[in-house]
Amino acid sequence: MSPRRAAGLPDGDVSLRDHLITAAARLIAERGTAGLTVRDIARAAGVAYGGLYNHFADKEELLALALHAHVRAVEHDLGAPPTDGTLAENLRAFVRHALAVHTAILPAFAGLVGNPDVLARFDALPNPLAGGRGLHTALVDYLEVERERGAVRRDADLDAVATLLIGACHDLVLPRMYRGVRAPVEVPADRVAALVATVLDGITGPARGGPPGRRTRSR
Amino acid sequence: MSPRRAAGLPDGDVSLRDHLITAAARLIAERGTAGLTVRDIARAAGVAYGGLYNHFADKEELLALALHAHVRAVEHDLGAPPTDGTLAENLRAFVRHALAVHTAILPAFAGLVGNPDVLARFDALPNPLAGGRGLHTALVDYLEVERERGAVRRDADLDAVATLLIGACHDLVLPRMYRGVRAPVEVPADRVAALVATVLDGITGPARGGPPGRRTRSR
């Protein structure tokens, strides 16, 4: 006599625990974490909400795990940005990648500010992004390869580059999030190119080669 | 002839309306906007919560105004970053300024994701940052002056610079916020310098002058 199987459980070897995490992650992807209730999650999973507490200490634990699953799902869906082009091409692809990642992920995190519980538990899990390394480290690693190849100056601060480029993605995504927009960011190609060109060429000294970045636009 | 004075009102020429906004702004500074209730605000103001509705249409209106007041208070406390040094010095000061601003302000905004009402009303108020121009525009404006002076290349994309530097501040502040840390960010001076140097000098081409940025650190 095995115990009863939950109603909404799909066939196959899936535990209710994993099923709930998956369902919650899907909801997070669709609506962010703000205003998510345990009833919502159980309904999305096709399962009774009380049983949730057989598998998780509380809502926070489930959310932390679902958040993790969501981030992994986003990474899986987006794949890794290509590294087989020129340095500039690769960085532009990386920026587009990071924009997509942040669009998908920030609403999930933002809903949890003031819920340090969930975020603390999330931190205890391995950083899921870029194979456990995080976008930042992934970018630094890539740049190190380029530096070995001589494409990047020896004295370049690769950590700063990562902070600048990934930060720029935050800056482009955040205002949309505040307005509740969930659609993917449509950053024009020339904006992405300008970010990369600025980091590659700097803004001082004699004019550099390559197509010039656009002139200043007022926001 | 005048109506009764609220119990918790400080001495002096302060309306309850302003007192409530101030109290709410203080709470926002201390705890962010997440989970803030009208009773919390009234208690912090030492005042009955019902009276709030004599002065504001609803909680959202008060929050939008308090958010505005909070941002203004932050800006007032921090002052404007200096612009009388070298380009690099000024940009480093700006980055430190933006870091402080974001540390103080992001938790307030992040708690409002999924509450587009408040943000919409906030948007209807004049942008309080940098004399109504916002940090981004302020930075672009400053850089335009430097470009006029010839300190910045003519083809530099100043909008991209602003996005990169302000974005970097987001990137440095966000992880702390997720951990619920409210203390000011302590970004080492050399990290700030590296960000600015990267933007000024780029990372390709022959080595530039000035003190070299630190070599790559893994996070």
Place this chain on the structure above:
Amino acid sequence: MSPRRAAGLPDGDVSLRDHLITAAARLIAERGTAGLTVRDIARAAGVAYGGLYNHFADKEELLALALHAHVRAVEHDLGAPPTDGTLAENLRAFVRHALAVHTAILPAFAGLVGNPDVLARFDALPNPLAGGRGLHTALVDYLEVERERGAVRRDADLDAVATLLIGACHDLVLPRMYRGVRAPVEVPADRVAALVATVLDGITGPARGGPPGRRTRSR
């Protein structure tokens, strides 16, 4: 030094007390008593709501007086039904009159069920309808005159007639009120005629003179 004059008080020799009663009566006429607040009344009077308590013990007292004023206003506006036609004509006019009175008055009373205070105080005031006699007594009085003239049988129970005809008006008005309709009842003339004819002629015995009442309609 006379005391200050209330802001919204019209010119002339009107006390704030009367002004408030009038304003409240007007609101009752427009919206019934359900959901009426002291703020509504004071705003309608253009006067501070606190001062209300200088003139009335509480909201209930004001409502009772306003109700009374409203009923008197309705009676004044509608005038007395004519009594110079035939018996049937006069009764039809009376029914139309009573329908108008009830349309105007029932919403005021219905909103007060479960507020016995107000109704008790209203009862303590003289019955305003039909010169203090009420519709019922007015109708009985009129019928007594007709009986003296021989138009009505000696053994007729005039009290019963009044209850039947006035009651019929209730029955026609009530369902509309439940649906929140405030527009005047549009009872077709033949329905009014049928009510009067039924009371005059009865429904048994040999056919009577006069135009026959309509046949049964299913409602």
Place this chain on the structure above:
Amino acid sequence: MSPRRAAGLPDGDVSLRDHLITAAARLIAERGTAGLTVRDIARAAGVAYGGLYNHFADKEELLALALHAHVRAVEHDLGAPPTDGTLAENLRAFVRHALAVHTAILPAFAGLVGNPDVLARFDALPNPLAGGRGLHTALVDYLEVERERGAVRRDADLDAVATLLIGACHDLVLPRMYRGVRAPVEVPADRVAALVATVLDGITGPARGGPPGRRTRSR
């Protein structure tokens, strides 16, 4: 397998939903609908108020159902008026029945003026009175039978008769309701008889047979 049982639930096969409806109906019977709160209802049911929302969309839905239950209970308790006597006897019984029905039911409905929601939802339910037909239709139907039998004149307006008799019940009950009296109306038998006699015999023409109605009384 089954969920927990509510604390205040009586033994036997009763769902909390039905229990709440019953409790609310009892409260309506005792106090009318005016001023009824969800907490009142839950307390009367011996149950936590939050659970109400597991079974009803909102207070209005519960009230509409409770109102319906109340009306059905009243009808059930009173039974159907007999129709096996003479025409006059049957009508007198009907009037007594309608008086009892209105005494029990009017306070419930009157408390809902200005709450059209509840009444709209009540209307969507089948009319519970007289087997779904309503008192008015029931009376008309009965009178049609009598007309077939020749006890009522062919040209009688049966709809008018129903409006007069049922309206008279309103008229007798309403003033008591305004005074908050909830006890059954004690209308003397001769008053009921006079109403019926008036409708049957009219008040004009030669004296009719049967015991004469009482002479006029001033109220």
Place this chain on the structure above:
DNA sequence: GATGAATGAGTGTTCATTCAT
């Protein structure tokens, strides 16, 4: 007397969590 801001009990409703079944 007049003012209207201040007060706080009370309202309908939500939702994480418990627990009898």
Place this chain on the structure above:
DNA sequence: AATGAATGAACACTCATTCAT
């Protein structure tokens, strides 16, 4: 183990009434 009704603290908001001015 799974169920979902039951629970009640918490929420935003209303409004009759008070009272310093």
